[in-house]
Structures are given as structure tokens and as C-alpha cells.
Amino acid sequence: MSKPLYNDSGFEIKPVYNSKDLPASTNGAQEEAPGQYPYTRGVQPDMYRGRLWTMRQYAGFSTAEESNKRYHYLLQQGVMGLSVAFDLPTQIGYDSDHALSEGEVGKVGVAIDSLEDMEALFQGIKLEEVSTSMTINATAFILLSFYVALAKKQGADLRQITGTIQNDILKEYAARGTYIYPPKPSMRIITDIFAWCSKELPKWNTISISGYHIREAGSTAVQEVAFTLANGKAYVAAALNKGLDINVFGKRLSFFFNAHNNLFEEIAKFRAARRMWAEIMKDLGATDPKAMMLRFHTQTGGSTLTAQQPLNNIARVTIQTLAAVLGGTQSLHTNGYDEALSLPTEAAARIALRTQQIVAFESGAPDTVDPLAGSYFVENLTAEVVQKATALMAQIDAMGGAVAAIEAGFMQDEIARSAYAYQQGIESGEKIIVGLNKFQVAEETDVPVFRIDDSIRESQSQKLAALRAKRDAAAVERCLLRIKECALGTDNLMPAVIEAVEAYCTLGEISDVLRGVYGEYR
Template sequence: MSDRNIITDAGLTINELYTKDNTNITDHSLPGEFPFTRGVQSSMYRGKLWTMRQYAGFSTAEESNKRYHYLLNQGVSGLSVAFDLPTQIGYDSDHPLADGEVGKVGVAIDSIEDMERLFEGINLENVSTSMTINASGFILLALYVALAKKQGADLKKISGTIQNDILKEYAARGTYIYPPKASMRIITDIFEWCSTDVPKWNTISISGYHIREAGSTAVQEIAFTLSNGKAYVKAALEKGLDINVFGKRLSFFFNAHNDLFEEVAKFRAARRMWAKIMRDLGATDEKAMMLRFHTQTGGSTLTAQQPLNNICRVTIQTLAAVMGGTQSLHTNGYDEALSLPTEEAAKIALRTQQIVAFESGVPNTVDPLAGSYFVESLTNEVEKAAWELIEKIDAMGGSVAAIEEGFMQEQIAASAYQYQKDIENGTKISVGVNKFQSEEVNKTPVFKIDESIQKLQTDKLAALRSRRDNEKVNACLQQLETAAKGTENLLPIVVTAVENYCTLGEIADTLRNVFGEYNA
């Protein structure tokens, strides 16, 4: 027997051997049954494969539209939109603070005209769309709904997700606009409005992905994410919403890293924990207790050195997500440590999912690692460690208080620091970075954004403002300001505003004047 001590990044000790004598399996539930450890559907991928949803968006709406058609032709089964930083934080492309950032990390969307260009030739009633947008998510949802109405779609049938998870922005990512209480008000307005007007829409994707990207461990990822989920549920309950209605439209967004078995255990533990959390908060409908989640492979695990190695990393992460029971999946391009993915890299990433789906045999049985002494033990260990963190957060008064006190931020920063130390001292191996290096010159082609797009977007905005009915625009913005000062649901007013060609920045600024801005 080896005396080598192996501890995961999350601080869990891995035994050399697992047997029935040291594996305490107390959960004998079946897939599709509470607490859903083995999956939220009884047949899982034998009935329907996960949605292959490739995240894309860059430059102008026209350019992103070309990539969406390319991906649909390559076999994606759902769209996922990336927005540029000005759009994410509520600035139009002609705002001084948008200078140099327009279209760089995602697509620039300023008005309903951009939304029409983004989805030209795509019937919104027939496609599921995920939009990675948070602080300004309510505006993008309004734009999407307004476009669907223009297309003649039945709003009861359109489906998709907005990320809409502002708490993790304060803790890990930083694209917030308003203070926490105002942001929570907007989020519960979305819950309420969608439950009646857009019932198939997932109103939030409670995100551990960015918490992990910021440097957290697997345990911290699910502990902080589920704590944030509790905060959203409690806010909705305080608004008088029915947990058995809005609970069915909550979804989650997790990361997949390289430690295959710890990642599978993380996904299994998260489902079990959320089911118990929702039951304790009053849910009686099992569908409101199900943790449904999207996965993206780990961007922070990709290396600029020897970038083709990233194809192997993404494959391992894909297997972790699928064996962990994800409902949809984005696989990263091998070149994403260098630039936005090229078409070739995006195609290989999609083909990775398709090969796992149709050639690996992994989807042929439900929860294929269930019953493994190792995986069952690890699932229990991950769950135990995550509950301990959640109990600390609860003792502080919940996620909002824990974020305001800096607890989550400090925990994430400490884990990120430790990981970097381990890479630098060689305790942790990153192939091609601190071991098995190569002197070869990197010849990987990179994707470049044309700098002229900022002027294109600015010119579009000027043309829009010159031809729209500005009296109607001002009336819409005044109505929004009045509603924001009271308790009226903001979503119907924002939909009317975008239909009358109010811009994203104008709407966001109107609420800035009422709610103020958050400064960390």
C-alpha cells in the first residue's frame, strides 16, 4: 500500500482503495425520484440527450447571427448568447465608458433593432435560447419577448433562460449595476411576470460557474451557489409568490473542471442538497425541488501554452458533466485562452459533445457511476463539506449578508491564491505550463474583432434616435421611473419601452437615477 497522501483542491482526502466497508450508502433513490441524486429524469439521456448549447456572441448582431446559423447547421440544439461588457452593465455603445469594449467579449445590443438583426432568420418559438446576462438581464428579456411578439410567436411557447444571477456578480464577477436590494426587487419582478406571461422561460440560472472561474473549489462552488439560490427563493416567498410555481423555472449553471470524479460527485451532491433545501422552504411539488442545470467546461483550466492540449481537458470535463447528469452543455474552444473561439475551434468543441453523445456509450444508462464505492463516498464528502459552508452563511443571515461582509469573496480569493501557489511550487501539475513544457512557437490562429464596429454601433444609434418618436420614448421612461419609485412590476413597462425603441442604456440609466449604483 502507498503512503502517498492525495487531497483534492476542495480539501477532500482521497483514499487509495474504497470498499463497501468504508462506503456509507444511505441514499437508495432511483433517477427521477426525490432527492434526485441520480438525475432529474427517470430515463435521462436514453429518453432525450442534453441540449448542446454553444455559447457565442461577438462584434455586431449581424456577425453573431452568422455564427448562430453556422452552429445550427453544425447540429447545436440550442443557442447561447454572449453579450459585450457595455451591454452587461447597462451602457449603450456610444457611452464614453463603452469606449474600446464594444463587441469585444460578446455581441453589442443597444435596441430592439439589434435584437432583430441578432435573430434574423431564426424563429424564436422553435429554438431555446440562453442569454448570459445579469444586471441588465431584465432589459434583454424584454427585448427577446418584444421580438417574439413581432414574429407572431406564442409567448406561452417560447423557451430559454436568462442568467439573472446578480448575487454571484457581487461575490465573484463584478458586472453589477444597482445595489443588492434593488437588484433583488427586479429579479422577483421577473419571477412574477414570467410565471404568467412567459411560463416556459427559466427565470434565473443560479450560477456557480463564475464563482469557480474566480478561483473557488468544487465544494465552495455548490455551497455558495445553493446559498444564493436560497436567497432568491426567500425573496420570492416574501413577495408572496408560490414556490411550487416559480420553483419549477429555477435553473442552475455549473462549471466542469478536470478532476473527473470530484466533478461528478459535485453534481450528484448538488441535486440532493437543493431538493432538501426546497422541501424545507415549503415546496411540495417534486418538480419544484429538482435541480436542473447547464454546464460549461472550465475556461480557467485552459492554457495558452500548448493550446491543443485543451481539447483533452474539454473532453474530460464533458464526460464529467454528462456522467453527472447535466441538462445542457457548452464545450469551450481549445483556443479560448488566446482569443474568442475561431469557427474551427467552435466546431471541434461541438464535435466533442457529439462524439460523447453518439460514440462513447456513456449516455446509454442512467447515472453510470452510481454504486461506485469511490463516487458514492465522494458524493457524501462533498455534500458534508458544502453543508458546513452553508451553515456558516446561514448564521451570518444568508447570502446577501455574507456578500456584504465579504465572506464569500475572501473564501474564493484564498482558494485562488492556494491554487496558484500549488502551480508555482509544482505541487499541482498543469501539463505544458509547469511540467512537460515545449519550446515550440505557438502558431494557433486567433480570432480578432474589427475595431470599426464601435463606430458602426454608434451610427446605428444616432439613426435610431433621429427617426423614432422621442415623445413616446420620454413618456415610457417617465412611466418606468414612476413605477420604480413604487412597487409596480417593472417588466411590462420595460417591454413597452423597448417596443417604442427606448435603448438599453436609457432604460438602465432611468433606474440608476432611482436606485443608485452599487460600489463595492
């Protein structure tokens, strides 16, 4: 008799599944229709037969001018949407010439200090013709304002502009760390974005509630679902408290999940999350079917990539791509095989994109909707993810919701425990990672890596000095004062911030005004 086998979420995996393992709700087969509540089988009736997922490639490094070159390259290679990575100073509200920015400018993403940089970033790209996703949280409202100001300069119809800002601050407190302000004022900024976009930027996804970084920090698949949806509930509650219509803002909520290597667990996770979110939104008062849909972007798992035998990562990314597609994602970014070593080279980025294209056009995976529905194993796993994630969410609700659970350290502690257990499994050899703790080779093949020059900070600082010398200083002061007045009062912040960026106030200046009002979270 073989010993029991468990997956990373702690589910015992049986040697064989049969009809007795199907949840009672399936009656021996999955009877739900795709495109209908509760959307377990997908958010569109025909899914990829009608339209493939959006193939995004996450990119951003160095200066706006250098990143712009990569964007044009990716668009030429067949990318359908851009996804912008920002450097650490931009993420936490410091200009490139701030003392705390030293050593970080342009390193993990592009440095964006002002509208001038945003203009350079999208030089030669019409914003009405691309969908842009921006991975930005604490300063999301400023980067969105830069984007809106640029769209206006291009003469674009704001009602036709499409894209997403991550804008998910709660997971920053729980898993990632690029927060600035305390939770309550941060939630106020987020609901201001919801309200403004619902009127002025109706096709924009105002938040991408992210499980990706929760998983990267070491959570299990179940925790990724539970903590992400709990955060989603907190954003919905905040918007409802502000008097916003759930059937309006609910349609612009989107999600961002990780894809790891356990193919069937990941597919079940995506199916379970859709079902759970539909039921949550219905319970919170949504009546429009589109406000109950969980639409999500997927990125393959950065933390699963190994620096040892890095070409093995191409196989890992392929498995993760299949998991996302078979699980019904709306858009997808595939990691470069070299990302455990550096930012991806152009060659690695091209292979990552080609992986998506091969799955799309050669594998047959998109040809039918939810092809694993009715599988004894997948239906059982889906039901088990729902059950365990729902129980974990009930614990969070009992604590007073996601904000209270984060403030109490509950989510952080649960993630840390799971990460520790996973690492123990690797070190003991119980969890095999090919090329890392088994099937090693004595010599590694040299892989070219992408390096960022430290001189970027100097060039950005020079650009900032030139900008400050030529802009209207009095207009800058008026705009910053108006932001402060809005922050102290109840007026929506977005119009004041857009006016400020149009006057070429910098990201750091705007962030500092709000630091003065709200303080910093410690």
C-alpha cells in the same frame, strides 16, 4: 507507504475504496431511483435514453449581424440551442456610444443597444423553434424584454417560448463584477421577472443560479456548490417574501455549473448539488416534485485552458464533457481549445461541438442512467461534498444568508483564499498543469486567433444616432417616465420595460433611469 493525496477541495483521497467507505444511506448500493426525490441520480427516470442533453454553443461577438452569421453556422452544425454572450457595455447598462464603452464594444460578446439589434441578432431564426440562453445579469430584464418584443413581432405564442436568462446578480457581487444597482433593488428586479414570467412566459427559466463564475474566480468544488445554493436560497426567500408560490416559480429556477478536470470530484459535485437542493426546497415549503429538482446547464472550465500547447485543451474539454454527462447535466457548452488566446474561431467551435457529439453518439456514456452509482469512490465523494458544502452553507445562514455574507465580504474572501492556494500549488510544482509547469516545449505551434475590429463602436454609434432620429421622441419620454414611476412604486417593472423597448428606448436609457432611482453599487 505513499504520502497522503488530497484533491483541490481538501478531501484526502484513499488509495483504495471498499464497501466500508459507502455512506450509511446507500446500504452497500445506491437504492434511490432516478427521477425521484432527492434526485441524486438525475432528474428524469430515463435521463439521456429519453432525450440527450441540449448541446449549446456560447457565441456572440462584434455586431448583431456578425453574431447572427455564427448562429446560423452553429445551427447548421447540429447545435440544439443558442447561448448568447454580450459585450461588457451591454452587461453593465451602457449604450455603445457612451464614453465608458470605448474599447469594449463587441469585444467579449455582442453589442445589443436596442430592439433593432435584437432583430438583427435573430434574423432568419424563429424564436418559437429555438431555446435561447442569455448570459446576462444586471440588465437581464432589458434583454428579456427585447427578446419578448421580438417574439411578439414574429407572431410567436409567448407561452411556447423557451430559454433562460442568467439573471443571477448575487454572484456578480461575489465573483464577477458586472453589477449596476445595490443588492436590494437588484433583488426586487429579479422577483419582478419571476412574477411576470410565471404568468406570461411560463416555459422560460427565469434565473440560472451560477456557480460557474464562482469557480472561474478560484473557488473549490465545495465552495461552488455551497455559495451557489446559498444564493439560490436567497432568491427563493425574496420570491416568498413577495408572496409568490414556490411550487410555481420553483419549477423555473435553473442552475449553471462549471466542469473542471478532476473527473470523479466533478461527477460527485453534480450529484451532491441535486440532493442538497431538493432537501433545501422541501424545507422551504415546496411540495411539487418538479419545484425540488435542480436542473442545470454546464460549461467546461475556461480557467482550466492553457495558452501553452493549446491543442491539449481538446483533451481537457473532453474530460470535462464526460464529467458533465456522467453527472447528469441538462445542457452543455464546450469551450474552444483556443479560448485562452481569443474568442473561438469557427474551426475551434466546431471541434468543441463535435466533442459533445462524440460523447453522445460514440462513447456509450448516455446509455444508462447514473452509471457510476454504487461506486465506492463516487458515493463516498458525493457524501463528502454534501457534508462539507452543508457545513459551509450553515456558516452563511448564521451570517444572515447570502446577501449578508456577500456584503460582509465572506464569499469573496473565501474564494480569494482558494484561488491563492491553487496558484501556489501550480508555482511550487505540487499541482501539475501539463504544458504549463511540466512537459513544456520550447516552440509553440501558431494557432489562428479571432480578432474583433475596433471600428465596431463607430458603426454601433451610427446606428444609435439613426435610431434616435427616426423614433417617436415623445413616446420614448413617456415610456422612460413610466419606468421611473414603477421603480419608485411597487408595480411590476416588466410591462413598462417591454413597452419602452417596443418604442425603441435603448438599453442605456432604461438603465440610466434606474440608476437615477436606485443609485450604483460601489
